[in-house]
Amino acid sequence: MLVLSRKANQSIMIGDSIEIQVVDIKGDQVKIGIDAPRSVTIHRKEVYVGIQDENRRAAKSTGSNVTGLSELFKKNDKHK
Amino acid sequence: MVKIKSKALGEVEVSEKQRIHFPDGILGFEFIKHYYLLDMGDSPFYSLQAEEEDEIAFILIQPELFVSDYKLVVPRSDLEALGIKQEDDLLDFAIVTIPENPEKMTANLQGPVIINRHSRIARQVISLNEKYHTKHAVLEALRQKQGEAD
Numbered sequence: 509m510l511v512l513s514r515k516a517n518q519s520i521m522i523g524d525s526i527e528i529q530v531v532d533i534k535g536d537q538v539k540i541g542i543d544a545p546r547s548v549t550i551h552r553k554e555v556y557v558g559i560q561d562e563n564r565r566a567a568k569s570t571g572s573n574v575t576g577l578s579e580l581f582k583k584n585d586k587h588k
Numbered sequence: 589m590v591k592i593k594s595k596a597l598g599e600v601e602v603s604e605k606q607r608i609h610f611p612d613g614i615l616g617f618e619f620i621k622h623y624y625l626l627d628m629g630d631s632p633f634y635s636l637q638a639e640e641e642d643e644i645a646f647i648l649i650q651p652e653l654f655v656s657d658y659k660l661v662v663p664r665s666d667l668e669a670l671g672i673k674q675e676d677d678l679l680d681f682a683i684v685t686i687p688e689n690p691e692k693m694t695a696n697l698q699g700p701v702i703i704n705r706h707s708r709i710a711r712q713v714i715s716l717n718e719k720y721h722t723k724h725a726v727l728e729a730l731r732q733k734q735g736e737a738d
Contacts, residue, residue, distance in 0.1 A: 546665040551714050559699035559714065560616040562685060562722040566646050566696065567617070569686035574596050577647070577690055578631035581654075584730045585632075 594626060595645035596635035602626070607639070608703055614712045615699065620644065623710075625703075634681065636701070648681035651697055654730040660700060661717040670704045670711055679703040683712075684726065694723040 512520060519529040525545050532539040542550055589601045602624045613620055622639040625648075632653050638644035651658045660680050672678050680702055682695040697720035703710040 546663075547669065549663065549665060549714070555698065555714060556615065558722050559696065559712070562696050562699065563614055563616045563646075563683065563712075566683045566685040567644055569647070569684075574628055574631070574633065574635070574647075577633055577686065577693070578628065580690055580693075580727065581632050581730070584727045585653075585734065 592624060592637065592639070593642040594624070594635060594637040595643060596628065596637070596647070597626060600626060605708070608636070608708050608710045610710050610712070612711055614646070614701070617644065633684065636681075636683075647684040647686065648701065649684050649695060649726070650680065651682045651695065651700070654695070654726050654733060655697070655724070656729075656733040656736050658697075659717055660702075660715070662700070662702065662713045662715060666702065666711060666713040670702060670709050671707055672702070672704050677704055677706060679705050682724075685723070691727060693726045695726050696722045697724050698722050 514520065514530045516530050516533050519527050521527055526548065527543040529541040529543075530538060531541045544550060589603050591599055591601055594600050606624045606626065608623050608625050610621055610623065612618065617638075620638045620641060624637045624639060626635040626637055628635060632649055634648040636646040636648050651660075667673075667678075670678070680700055682697050682700055684693055684695050686693045697717075698715050699712050699722065700715060701710060701712050
């Protein structure tokens with residue numbers, strides 16, 4: 509991993525269309541501003557990893573009885 | 589029509605119209621680019637069966653069915669990437685996780701699967717609605733939704 513030191517208001521360019529700026533530093537928290545084309549998706553890593561982990565759990569669970577699931581759902585859906 | 593092996597339903601016949609293209613794959617399963625969306629008869633659930641990977645499938649449900657006041661909020665860039673111009677163009681699903689006790693099944697509303705119903709191009713997106721997380725108790729939410737309807 510490339511490591512660079514930056515102060516508040518300084519930036520890093522990634523390629524020629526992505527700019528990452530240190531907006532503010534307070535204690536152990538850093539505020540980061542990102543300028544990127546709309547086609548680039550930006551997310552907090554823990555959200556991304558959380559979804560990945562949940563997908564893996566979901567893929568493991570699909571072997572279970574599908575008819576049973578449907579009945580469980582309908583039993584709770586009393587308006588149908 | 590072609591016959592495929594599916595994890596949820598065994599051998600089934602599928603048509604081209606059920607074949608969904610995920611150019612970026614599903615998070616954690618990026619190597620799979622095509623799935624078949626299988627209807628499970630009179631059931632609120634669907635199976636998203638990986639093409640050429642019999643053992644990989646996801647159970648899907650439409651969040652509107654069990655979440656009261658469900659609102660899909662996703663980055664515009666995701667909709668543009670899928671060529672979605674209006675709400676009518678899209679199908680929106682949540683992936684369901686079934687634990688040992690299926691009563692405790694959960695749905696991932698933070699990472700919904702969005703499909704352009706015309707082109708059948710899809711993507712798992714990350715919701716911008718901060719109310720949603722990866723583990724919504726489906727039956728509990730359903731009972732709550734019913735309660736509000738009374």
